[in-house]
Amino acid sequence: MLTTSITSTDLLFLLQGAWTTILLTLWAMLLGTAGGVICGLLRATLPRATLPLAWVLDAFRSVPLLIQFVLFNSLKSIAGLDWSAFSVACAVLGVYAAAYCTEIVRSGVLAVSPNVRRAGRSLGMNYWQDLRYIVLPMATRIAFPGWLNLALSVMKDTALVMWIGIVELLRASQIIVTRIQEPLLVLCIAGLIYYFISLVVARLGNQLEKRWQEND
Amino acid sequence: MIEIENVHKSFGDLDVIKGVSLTVNKGEVVSIIGGSGSGKSTLLMCINGLEVIQQGSIRVDGTEVHNKATDLNRLRQKIGIVFQQWNAFPHLTVLENVMLAPRKVLGQSRAEAEDIAVRQLTHVGLADKLKVFPGKLSGGQQQRMAIARALAMSPDYMLFDEATSALDPQLVGEVLDTMRMLAEDGMTMVLVTHEISFAREVSDRVAFFRNGLVHEIGTPEQVLVSPQYAETADFLKSVL
Numbered sequence: 098m099l100t101t102s103i104t105s106t107d108l109l110f111l112l113q114g115a116w117t118t119i120l121l122t123l124w125a126m127l128l129g130t131a132g133g134v135i136c137g138l139l140r141a142t143l144p145r146a147t148l149p150l151a152w153v154l155d156a157f158r159s160v161p162l163l164i165q166f167v168l169f170n171s172l173k174s175i176a177g178l179d180w181s182a183f184s185v186a187c188a189v190l191g192v193y194a195a196a197y198c199t200e201i202v203r204s205g206v207l208a209v210s211p212n213v214r215r216a217g218r219s220l221g222m223n224y225w226q227d228l229r230y231i232v233l234p235m236a237t238r239i240a241f242p243g244w245l246n247l248a249l250s251v252m253k254d255t256a257l258v259m260w261i262g263i264v265e266l267l268r269a270s271q272i273i274v275t276r277i278q279e280p281l282l283v284l285c286i287a288g289l290i291y292y293f294i295s296l297v298v299a300r301l302g303n304q305l306e307k308r309w310q311e312n313d
Numbered sequence: 314m315i316e317i318e319n320v321h322k323s324f325g326d327l328d329v330i331k332g333v334s335l336t337v338n339k340g341e342v343v344s345i346i347g348g349s350g351s352g353k354s355t356l357l358m359c360i361n362g363l364e365v366i367q368q369g370s371i372r373v374d375g376t377e378v379h380n381k382a383t384d385l386n387r388l389r390q391k392i393g394i395v396f397q398q399w400n401a402f403p404h405l406t407v408l409e410n411v412m413l414a415p416r417k418v419l420g421q422s423r424a425e426a427e428d429i430a431v432r433q434l435t436h437v438g439l440a441d442k443l444k445v446f447p448g449k450l451s452g453g454q455q456q457r458m459a460i461a462r463a464l465a466m467s468p469d470y471m472l473f474d475e476a477t478s479a480l481d482p483q484l485v486g487e488v489l490d491t492m493r494m495l496a497e498d499g500m501t502m503v504l505v506t507h508e509i510s511f512a513r514e515v516s517d518r519v520a521f522f523r524n525g526l527v528h529e530i531g532t533p534e535q536v537l538v539s540p541q542y543a544e545t546a547d548f549l550k551s552v553l
Contacts, residue, residue, distance in 0.1 A: 215363055216400035216459070220414035220466060221390035230413060234404045309404075 102277045108286070114269025115290045121186055121255040121265060126248050128191025133198020138228075140199060141206035157196035163257050165189050170261045186258040194251050201247060205240030206232060238309050245302040249295050266290060314338055315360060315470065315503070320369035322355055329355045331525035332369070337470075337503055342496050344504045344512035344533075347522030348548060353505045354397075356522075357472045360503070361385075361392040373470070390418060393463030397475040399455040401447030407434065408443040411462045419466065426465075433461040437491050453484030457491050464495075471495060473504045509552055513537050521545045 136154065139147045157165065169189050173180055180188075209232050217227040259268035270287035274280045315337040322330040330352040337343050345353040358364040360371055362378050362385045371378040376388055402410050411430035415421045421429070434440060437457040447455050456476060463471060473492065477485045489511050496502060496515040506512050512519055513533040520530040521540070529536055529545045540546045 210400070212396060212398055213400045213402065216394075216396060217402070217414075218386075219361060219363060219389055219392075219394045220462070221386050221418040222414060223386045226417050230417060231402055235402075238404065 101279060101282060103273070103279065103282065103286075107273045107277070107283075110273065111266065111269050111283075111286060111290065114264055114266040115294065117263065117265040118252065118255050118291075119294065121183075121190060121258060121263075122248065122252040124187040125190030125194045125251050125255070128187065129194025129198045129247070129251070130244070132191065132195030133202050136195060136199040137202025138206060140203045154196040154199055157193055162189070162193055162254055163260060165193065166257055166261050182258075182262050185261060186255075186263055190251060190255065190258075193254070194247060197247050198244065201240045201243040202236070204243070205236035208239045209235045241302070241306060241309075245299065248298060252294060252298070253291065314372075314374060315501075316370075316372040317356070317360070318370045318372075320356070320359060320371060321367045322352070322359060322364065323367055329525055330359070330366075333522075333525070333527055334369075335520060335527060335530070337501060339469075339501055340499050341517045342500075342502045342504070342515050344506055344516040344519045345522055346506065346509065346512060346519060346548070346552075347528075348551075351522040352525040353522045354474050357394065357474050357503065357505055360472060361389050361394055363394075386418070390466055391469045392472060393466060393468035393470065394472040394474065395456070395459050395463055395476045397478050399452070399459040399479075401450075401455050401458060403447055406444050406446055407439060407450070407458050410447065410458060411465045414462070415465050429465050429467075430461070433464045434458070436464070436494075437461045438487070451484060452480045453487045456480065456484075456488045460488075460491055460495075469501060471500050471502045473502065473506065475505050475507065478507060507552060509537060509549065521548065523548070 136147075136150060140151060166186070166189050170182075170185055173185055213235070214227055214231060217231045222230070255265055256267040258265055259271075264272070266287055270283045274283045277283070315335075317333060317335040317337075320330055320333045321328070329350075333352070333356060335343070335356075345356070347353050355364060359366050360373070360378065362383075366379050373388060373392065377383055378385070378388065402413065405413060408427065408430055411433060412423075412426040415426040415429060416423065431440070431443065434443060437460055439454060439457055439461065442450060442454065442458075447458065450458065460476075476492065477488050480488060485508070489508065492502075492504070492511075493515055502515075504512065504516070516533050518530060519533050519536040521528045521536055521542075521544075523544055529540060529542050531541075535541070536545060537549065540549065
Protein backbone atom coordinates (compact mmCIF):
# COMPACT_ATOMS: atom_id res chain seq x y z
CA MET A 98 0.00 0.00 0.00
CA LEU A 99 2.70 2.46 0.97
CA THR A 100 5.10 1.38 -1.71
CA THR A 101 5.57 3.61 -4.70
CA SER A 102 7.41 3.31 -7.94
CA ILE A 103 8.14 7.01 -8.22
CA THR A 104 11.87 7.59 -8.64
CA SER A 105 14.18 10.49 -8.01
CA THR A 106 14.43 10.92 -11.77
CA ASP A 107 10.67 11.44 -11.83
CA LEU A 108 10.95 14.08 -9.13
CA LEU A 109 13.68 15.80 -11.07
CA PHE A 110 11.44 15.67 -14.14
CA LEU A 111 8.67 17.33 -12.13
CA LEU A 112 11.04 20.03 -10.94
CA GLN A 113 12.14 20.67 -14.52
CA GLY A 114 8.48 21.09 -15.39
CA ALA A 115 8.11 23.47 -12.47
CA TRP A 116 11.04 25.49 -13.77
CA THR A 117 9.27 25.81 -17.13
CA THR A 118 6.15 26.94 -15.26
CA ILE A 119 8.16 29.59 -13.43
CA LEU A 120 9.86 30.80 -16.61
CA LEU A 121 6.53 31.03 -18.43
CA THR A 122 5.00 32.96 -15.54
CA LEU A 123 7.94 35.36 -15.40
CA TRP A 124 7.83 36.08 -19.12
CA ALA A 125 4.07 36.36 -19.19
CA MET A 126 4.04 38.77 -16.24
CA LEU A 127 6.93 40.76 -17.66
CA LEU A 128 5.18 41.21 -21.00
CA GLY A 129 1.79 41.54 -19.37
CA THR A 130 2.91 44.19 -16.90
CA ALA A 131 4.74 46.23 -19.52
CA GLY A 132 1.75 46.08 -21.86
CA GLY A 133 -0.69 46.59 -19.00
CA VAL A 134 1.04 49.69 -17.68
CA ILE A 135 1.12 51.30 -21.13
CA CYS A 136 -2.45 50.35 -22.05
CA GLY A 137 -3.75 51.06 -18.55
CA LEU A 138 -2.25 54.55 -18.51
CA LEU A 139 -3.68 55.22 -21.96
CA ARG A 140 -7.09 53.94 -20.88
CA ALA A 141 -7.06 56.08 -17.74
CA THR A 142 -5.83 59.22 -19.50
CA LEU A 143 -7.80 59.04 -22.76
CA PRO A 144 -10.86 56.90 -21.95
CA ARG A 145 -12.78 57.90 -25.05
CA ALA A 146 -10.03 57.77 -27.65
CA THR A 147 -8.83 54.37 -26.46
CA LEU A 148 -12.22 52.69 -26.50
CA PRO A 149 -11.24 50.45 -29.45
CA LEU A 150 -8.24 49.30 -27.42
CA ALA A 151 -10.62 48.32 -24.64
CA TRP A 152 -12.67 46.22 -27.06
CA VAL A 153 -9.59 44.39 -28.31
CA LEU A 154 -8.39 43.69 -24.77
CA ASP A 155 -11.91 42.57 -23.83
CA ALA A 156 -11.66 39.84 -26.45
CA PHE A 157 -8.55 38.48 -24.77
CA ARG A 158 -10.24 38.49 -21.39
CA SER A 159 -13.41 36.87 -22.68
CA VAL A 160 -12.14 34.01 -24.85
CA PRO A 161 -10.89 30.97 -22.92
CA LEU A 162 -7.13 30.87 -22.84
CA LEU A 163 -7.07 27.36 -24.30
CA ILE A 164 -8.80 28.60 -27.46
CA GLN A 165 -6.33 31.48 -27.67
CA PHE A 166 -3.41 29.05 -27.52
CA VAL A 167 -4.78 26.80 -30.22
CA LEU A 168 -5.84 29.69 -32.46
CA PHE A 169 -2.55 31.52 -32.15
CA ASN A 170 -0.63 28.32 -32.77
CA SER A 171 -2.57 27.70 -35.98
CA LEU A 172 -2.24 31.34 -37.05
CA LYS A 173 1.47 31.07 -36.49
CA SER A 174 1.67 28.11 -38.86
CA ILE A 175 -0.53 29.83 -41.45
CA ALA A 176 1.52 33.02 -41.27
CA GLY A 177 4.68 30.95 -41.55
CA LEU A 178 6.20 32.34 -38.36
CA ASP A 179 9.09 30.30 -37.13
CA TRP A 180 8.37 30.59 -33.43
CA SER A 181 9.09 27.95 -30.85
CA ALA A 182 6.18 26.66 -28.80
CA PHE A 183 7.70 28.42 -25.81
CA SER A 184 7.65 31.79 -27.60
CA VAL A 185 4.06 31.23 -28.64
CA ALA A 186 3.16 30.41 -25.06
CA CYS A 187 4.87 33.54 -23.74
CA ALA A 188 3.21 35.73 -26.34
CA VAL A 189 -0.29 34.38 -25.71
CA LEU A 190 0.06 34.43 -21.93
CA GLY A 191 1.66 37.86 -22.12
CA VAL A 192 -1.23 39.36 -24.07
CA TYR A 193 -3.72 37.63 -21.81
CA ALA A 194 -1.99 39.02 -18.71
CA ALA A 195 -1.72 42.46 -20.34
CA ALA A 196 -5.48 42.51 -20.91
CA TYR A 197 -6.10 41.94 -17.20
CA CYS A 198 -3.22 44.13 -16.08
CA THR A 199 -4.58 47.04 -18.11
CA GLU A 200 -7.71 47.10 -15.96
CA ILE A 201 -5.67 46.77 -12.77
CA VAL A 202 -3.44 49.70 -13.75
CA ARG A 203 -6.39 51.76 -14.94
CA SER A 204 -8.25 51.34 -11.66
CA GLY A 205 -5.08 52.16 -9.72
CA VAL A 206 -4.46 55.36 -11.66
CA LEU A 207 -8.08 56.45 -11.42
CA ALA A 208 -8.03 55.83 -7.67
CA VAL A 209 -5.37 58.52 -7.16
CA SER A 210 -7.27 61.54 -5.94
CA PRO A 211 -7.46 64.29 -8.55
CA ASN A 212 -6.95 66.75 -5.70
CA VAL A 213 -3.56 65.28 -4.88
CA ARG A 214 -2.60 65.52 -8.55
CA ARG A 215 -3.77 69.12 -8.50
CA ALA A 216 -1.53 69.79 -5.54
CA GLY A 217 1.38 68.43 -7.54
CA ARG A 218 0.55 70.53 -10.58
CA SER A 219 0.05 73.60 -8.39
CA LEU A 220 3.69 73.29 -7.31
CA GLY A 221 4.76 73.70 -10.91
CA MET A 222 5.24 70.04 -11.79
CA ASN A 223 4.45 69.22 -15.40
CA TYR A 224 2.24 66.36 -16.53
CA TRP A 225 5.05 63.82 -16.68
CA GLN A 226 6.55 64.81 -13.33
CA ASP A 227 3.12 64.48 -11.75
CA LEU A 228 2.77 61.06 -13.36
CA ARG A 229 6.23 59.88 -12.40
CA TYR A 230 6.50 61.15 -8.83
CA ILE A 231 2.90 61.19 -7.61
CA VAL A 232 0.48 59.15 -9.70
CA LEU A 233 2.59 56.07 -10.41
CA PRO A 234 3.91 55.53 -6.87
CA MET A 235 0.43 55.97 -5.42
CA ALA A 236 -1.26 53.85 -8.10
CA THR A 237 1.32 51.09 -7.62
CA ARG A 238 0.38 50.73 -3.97
CA ILE A 239 -3.30 50.62 -4.83
CA ALA A 240 -2.96 48.22 -7.74
CA PHE A 241 -0.39 45.87 -6.23
CA PRO A 242 -2.74 43.35 -4.54
CA GLY A 243 -4.67 42.96 -7.78
CA TRP A 244 -1.47 42.54 -9.72
CA LEU A 245 -0.25 39.86 -7.31
CA ASN A 246 -3.54 38.05 -7.76
CA LEU A 247 -3.02 38.15 -11.51
CA ALA A 248 0.52 36.75 -11.16
CA LEU A 249 -0.74 33.78 -9.15
CA SER A 250 -3.58 33.14 -11.53
CA VAL A 251 -1.30 33.34 -14.58
CA MET A 252 1.06 30.92 -12.88
CA LYS A 253 -1.70 28.33 -12.76
CA ASP A 254 -2.97 29.18 -16.23
CA THR A 255 0.43 28.28 -17.63
CA ALA A 256 -0.72 24.66 -17.26
CA LEU A 257 -2.70 25.13 -20.47
CA VAL A 258 0.43 25.39 -22.57
CA MET A 259 0.64 21.62 -22.55
CA TRP A 260 -1.89 21.75 -25.39
CA ILE A 261 0.71 23.24 -27.69
CA GLY A 262 3.30 20.71 -26.71
CA ILE A 263 5.23 22.24 -23.84
CA VAL A 264 6.09 20.10 -20.87
CA GLU A 265 5.50 22.19 -17.79
CA LEU A 266 4.68 21.05 -14.27
CA LEU A 267 1.19 19.65 -14.89
CA ARG A 268 2.13 17.95 -18.17
CA ALA A 269 5.20 16.49 -16.50
CA SER A 270 3.08 15.01 -13.75
CA GLN A 271 0.63 13.56 -16.30
CA ILE A 272 3.48 11.86 -18.11
CA ILE A 273 4.62 10.27 -14.87
CA VAL A 274 1.08 9.28 -13.94
CA THR A 275 0.67 7.53 -17.28
CA ARG A 276 3.74 5.47 -16.59
CA ILE A 277 3.49 4.60 -12.90
CA GLN A 278 -0.30 4.81 -12.49
CA GLU A 279 -0.21 6.63 -9.15
CA PRO A 280 -2.24 9.75 -9.95
CA LEU A 281 -3.03 10.65 -6.36
CA LEU A 282 0.57 10.78 -5.21
CA VAL A 283 1.94 12.48 -8.32
CA LEU A 284 -0.77 15.12 -8.46
CA CYS A 285 -0.31 15.79 -4.75
CA ILE A 286 3.38 16.41 -5.33
CA ALA A 287 2.64 18.64 -8.32
CA GLY A 288 0.02 20.50 -6.27
CA LEU A 289 2.52 21.01 -3.46
CA ILE A 290 5.05 22.45 -5.89
CA TYR A 291 2.42 24.89 -7.25
CA TYR A 292 1.50 25.76 -3.68
CA PHE A 293 5.10 26.35 -2.74
CA ILE A 294 5.70 28.67 -5.71
CA SER A 295 2.55 30.64 -4.85
CA LEU A 296 3.56 30.82 -1.23
CA VAL A 297 6.90 32.39 -2.07
CA VAL A 298 5.30 34.92 -4.42
CA ALA A 299 2.56 35.82 -1.94
CA ARG A 300 5.05 36.16 0.93
CA LEU A 301 7.27 38.49 -1.04
CA GLY A 302 4.21 40.51 -1.97
CA ASN A 303 2.99 40.70 1.60
CA GLN A 304 6.35 41.96 2.76
CA LEU A 305 6.26 44.74 0.21
CA GLU A 306 2.71 45.66 1.19
CA LYS A 307 3.58 45.68 4.86
CA ARG A 308 6.43 48.07 4.20
CA TRP A 309 4.04 50.39 2.39
CA GLN A 310 1.38 50.11 5.05
CA GLU A 311 3.73 51.19 7.79
CA ASN A 312 3.69 54.55 6.08
CA ASP A 313 -0.05 55.01 6.17
CA MET B 314 0.34 92.08 -8.73
CA ILE B 315 -2.66 89.94 -9.57
CA GLU B 316 -5.10 91.64 -11.95
CA ILE B 317 -8.44 89.93 -12.42
CA GLU B 318 -10.60 91.53 -15.07
CA ASN B 319 -14.20 90.68 -15.84
CA VAL B 320 -13.67 86.93 -15.39
CA HIS B 321 -16.46 84.54 -16.33
CA LYS B 322 -16.29 80.86 -15.51
CA SER B 323 -18.86 78.13 -15.93
CA PHE B 324 -19.02 74.40 -15.46
CA GLY B 325 -21.26 73.26 -18.29
CA ASP B 326 -24.50 75.21 -17.95
CA LEU B 327 -23.66 76.38 -14.48
CA ASP B 328 -22.24 79.90 -14.36
CA VAL B 329 -20.03 80.05 -11.31
CA ILE B 330 -18.24 83.34 -11.84
CA LYS B 331 -20.12 86.02 -13.71
CA GLY B 332 -17.75 88.89 -14.28
CA VAL B 333 -15.38 89.35 -11.37
CA SER B 334 -12.74 92.07 -11.34
CA LEU B 335 -10.25 92.33 -8.52
CA THR B 336 -6.70 93.57 -8.12
CA VAL B 337 -4.34 92.27 -5.48
CA ASN B 338 -1.28 94.43 -4.97
CA LYS B 339 2.13 93.27 -3.92
CA GLY B 340 2.30 92.72 -0.17
CA GLU B 341 -1.45 92.92 0.21
CA VAL B 342 -3.64 90.39 2.02
CA VAL B 343 -7.08 90.07 0.48
CA SER B 344 -9.73 87.84 2.01
CA ILE B 345 -12.67 86.50 0.06
CA ILE B 346 -15.76 85.56 2.00
CA GLY B 347 -19.15 84.39 0.84
CA GLY B 348 -21.57 81.50 0.89
CA SER B 349 -20.85 78.14 -0.73
CA GLY B 350 -21.30 78.21 -4.47
CA SER B 351 -20.50 81.90 -4.68
CA GLY B 352 -17.47 81.14 -6.85
CA LYS B 353 -14.74 82.14 -4.43
CA SER B 354 -12.78 78.87 -4.42
CA THR B 355 -13.16 78.55 -8.18
CA LEU B 356 -11.66 81.99 -8.66
CA LEU B 357 -8.60 80.89 -6.68
CA MET B 358 -8.16 77.87 -8.98
CA CYS B 359 -8.41 80.18 -11.99
CA ILE B 360 -5.62 82.42 -10.68
CA ASN B 361 -2.97 79.72 -11.12
CA GLY B 362 -4.61 78.13 -14.14
CA LEU B 363 -5.87 74.96 -12.49
CA GLU B 364 -9.25 75.90 -13.94
CA VAL B 365 -9.80 77.53 -17.31
CA ILE B 366 -11.94 80.63 -17.71
CA GLN B 367 -14.46 81.39 -20.45
CA GLN B 368 -14.09 85.14 -20.61
CA GLY B 369 -12.01 87.98 -19.18
CA SER B 370 -8.39 87.90 -18.17
CA ILE B 371 -6.16 87.21 -15.20
CA ARG B 372 -2.65 88.63 -15.15
CA VAL B 373 -0.01 87.76 -12.60
CA ASP B 374 2.91 90.20 -12.70
CA GLY B 375 1.78 91.09 -16.17
CA THR B 376 1.71 87.49 -17.44
CA GLU B 377 -1.59 86.43 -18.93
CA VAL B 378 -2.55 83.22 -17.07
CA HIS B 379 -5.11 82.00 -19.58
CA ASN B 380 -3.05 82.43 -22.67
CA LYS B 381 -2.06 79.32 -24.60
CA ALA B 382 1.49 80.63 -24.90
CA THR B 383 1.95 81.01 -21.15
CA ASP B 384 4.13 78.43 -19.45
CA LEU B 385 1.78 77.56 -16.61
CA ASN B 386 4.28 75.28 -14.89
CA ARG B 387 6.66 78.19 -14.67
CA LEU B 388 3.98 80.61 -13.51
CA ARG B 389 2.76 78.22 -10.81
CA GLN B 390 6.21 78.18 -9.27
CA LYS B 391 5.59 81.63 -7.93
CA ILE B 392 1.98 81.06 -6.87
CA GLY B 393 1.70 78.75 -3.88
CA ILE B 394 -1.70 77.31 -3.11
CA VAL B 395 -2.99 75.58 -0.01
CA PHE B 396 -6.11 73.48 -0.38
CA GLN B 397 -8.98 72.76 1.94
CA GLN B 398 -8.12 69.06 1.83
CA TRP B 399 -4.40 69.46 2.46
CA ASN B 400 -3.56 66.90 -0.27
CA ALA B 401 -0.37 65.47 1.19
CA PHE B 402 1.58 63.02 -0.99
CA PRO B 403 0.94 59.95 1.18
CA HIS B 404 3.82 57.88 -0.17
CA LEU B 405 6.47 60.43 0.82
CA THR B 406 7.71 61.52 4.24
CA VAL B 407 6.99 65.03 5.45
CA LEU B 408 10.48 66.11 4.43
CA GLU B 409 10.18 64.47 1.00
CA ASN B 410 6.77 66.06 0.48
CA VAL B 411 8.36 69.46 0.86
CA MET B 412 11.54 68.61 -1.08
CA LEU B 413 9.89 67.03 -4.12
CA ALA B 414 8.94 70.10 -6.15
CA PRO B 415 12.08 72.15 -5.38
CA ARG B 416 14.19 69.23 -6.53
CA LYS B 417 12.24 68.20 -9.60
CA VAL B 418 10.87 71.55 -10.72
CA LEU B 419 13.56 73.99 -9.62
CA GLY B 420 16.36 71.47 -10.05
CA GLN B 421 17.81 72.02 -6.59
CA SER B 422 20.33 69.54 -5.25
CA ARG B 423 19.25 67.19 -2.49
CA ALA B 424 21.27 69.09 0.11
CA GLU B 425 19.95 72.45 -1.01
CA ALA B 426 16.33 71.30 -1.09
CA GLU B 427 16.67 69.57 2.27
CA ASP B 428 18.13 72.69 3.79
CA ILE B 429 15.20 74.79 2.61
CA ALA B 430 12.63 72.14 3.52
CA VAL B 431 13.95 71.78 7.05
CA ARG B 432 13.89 75.54 7.45
CA GLN B 433 10.30 75.80 6.21
CA LEU B 434 9.12 72.88 8.30
CA THR B 435 10.77 74.34 11.38
CA HIS B 436 9.06 77.62 10.58
CA VAL B 437 5.63 75.93 10.68
CA GLY B 438 6.53 73.95 13.80
CA LEU B 439 7.10 70.51 12.30
CA ALA B 440 10.84 70.17 12.91
CA ASP B 441 10.28 66.94 14.85
CA LYS B 442 8.18 65.29 12.12
CA LEU B 443 10.62 65.28 9.21
CA LYS B 444 10.85 61.51 8.76
CA VAL B 445 7.19 60.84 9.51
CA PHE B 446 4.66 59.94 6.82
CA PRO B 447 1.68 62.31 6.45
CA GLY B 448 -0.77 59.57 7.41
CA LYS B 449 0.61 59.73 10.94
CA LEU B 450 -0.03 63.47 11.29
CA SER B 451 -3.12 65.29 12.46
CA GLY B 452 -5.08 67.38 9.99
CA GLY B 453 -3.60 70.58 11.36
CA GLN B 454 -0.08 69.22 11.04
CA GLN B 455 -0.75 68.03 7.49
CA GLN B 456 -2.07 71.44 6.60
CA ARG B 457 0.98 73.14 8.06
CA MET B 458 3.11 70.72 6.05
CA ALA B 459 1.16 71.72 2.94
CA ILE B 460 1.93 75.36 3.71
CA ALA B 461 5.63 74.56 4.12
CA ARG B 462 5.50 72.60 0.85
CA ALA B 463 4.13 75.60 -0.99
CA LEU B 464 6.59 77.98 0.71
CA ALA B 465 9.59 75.82 -0.22
CA MET B 466 9.11 76.98 -3.81
CA SER B 467 9.68 80.56 -2.54
CA PRO B 468 6.46 81.80 -4.12
CA ASP B 469 5.64 85.49 -4.52
CA TYR B 470 1.97 84.81 -3.88
CA MET B 471 0.12 82.45 -1.59
CA LEU B 472 -3.48 81.40 -2.17
CA PHE B 473 -5.41 79.74 0.64
CA ASP B 474 -8.55 77.86 -0.31
CA GLU B 475 -10.52 77.47 2.92
CA ALA B 476 -7.37 76.16 4.52
CA THR B 477 -9.02 75.55 7.89
CA SER B 478 -12.49 74.39 6.83
CA ALA B 479 -11.74 70.67 7.00
CA LEU B 480 -10.00 70.84 10.36
CA ASP B 481 -11.25 69.97 13.82
CA PRO B 482 -11.98 73.19 15.70
CA GLN B 483 -9.08 72.75 18.12
CA LEU B 484 -6.64 72.45 15.19
CA VAL B 485 -7.76 75.60 13.40
CA GLY B 486 -5.70 77.88 15.63
CA GLU B 487 -2.32 76.37 14.77
CA VAL B 488 -2.93 76.78 11.04
CA LEU B 489 -4.21 80.33 11.44
CA ASP B 490 -1.10 81.14 13.49
CA THR B 491 1.04 79.96 10.59
CA MET B 492 -0.94 82.05 8.13
CA ARG B 493 -0.75 85.07 10.42
CA MET B 494 3.01 84.69 10.55
CA LEU B 495 3.14 84.74 6.76
CA ALA B 496 0.98 87.82 6.54
CA GLU B 497 3.25 89.58 9.02
CA ASP B 498 6.25 88.62 6.88
CA GLY B 499 4.70 90.64 4.07
CA MET B 500 3.59 87.77 1.82
CA THR B 501 1.01 88.69 -0.81
CA MET B 502 -1.96 86.50 0.05
CA VAL B 503 -5.45 85.74 -1.17
CA LEU B 504 -7.50 83.89 1.41
CA VAL B 505 -10.81 82.24 0.79
CA THR B 506 -12.04 81.80 4.31
CA HIS B 507 -14.93 81.38 6.69
CA GLU B 508 -12.89 82.64 9.62
CA ILE B 509 -14.36 86.11 9.74
CA SER B 510 -12.47 87.35 12.78
CA PHE B 511 -9.21 86.10 11.32
CA ALA B 512 -9.99 87.82 8.02
CA ARG B 513 -10.66 91.01 9.89
CA GLU B 514 -7.39 90.79 11.75
CA VAL B 515 -4.96 90.02 8.88
CA SER B 516 -6.61 91.42 5.76
CA ASP B 517 -5.94 94.72 4.06
CA ARG B 518 -9.13 94.27 2.11
CA VAL B 519 -12.10 91.94 2.25
CA ALA B 520 -14.30 90.98 -0.68
CA PHE B 521 -17.77 89.55 -0.20
CA PHE B 522 -18.75 87.22 -3.05
CA ARG B 523 -22.35 86.57 -3.91
CA ASN B 524 -23.76 84.71 -6.92
CA GLY B 525 -20.46 84.75 -8.77
CA LEU B 526 -19.89 88.47 -8.35
CA VAL B 527 -17.98 90.74 -6.00
CA HIS B 528 -20.90 92.09 -4.04
CA GLU B 529 -18.96 94.31 -1.72
CA ILE B 530 -15.28 95.07 -1.25
CA GLY B 531 -13.35 97.32 1.07
CA THR B 532 -11.30 97.42 4.24
CA PRO B 533 -12.17 94.86 6.91
CA GLU B 534 -13.90 97.60 8.91
CA GLN B 535 -16.02 98.69 5.96
CA VAL B 536 -17.12 95.22 4.90
CA LEU B 537 -17.16 93.25 8.12
CA VAL B 538 -18.13 95.87 10.68
CA SER B 539 -20.37 98.30 8.85
CA PRO B 540 -21.35 96.64 5.57
CA GLN B 541 -23.04 98.78 2.98
CA TYR B 542 -25.38 96.08 1.64
CA ALA B 543 -28.05 94.08 3.40
CA GLU B 544 -26.85 90.82 1.76
CA THR B 545 -23.39 91.28 3.29
CA ALA B 546 -24.88 91.93 6.69
CA ASP B 547 -27.13 88.87 6.36
CA PHE B 548 -24.20 86.69 5.40
CA LEU B 549 -22.13 87.92 8.33
CA LYS B 550 -25.02 87.30 10.67
CA SER B 551 -25.33 83.73 9.35
CA VAL B 552 -21.69 82.83 9.93
CA LEU B 553 -20.98 84.60 13.19
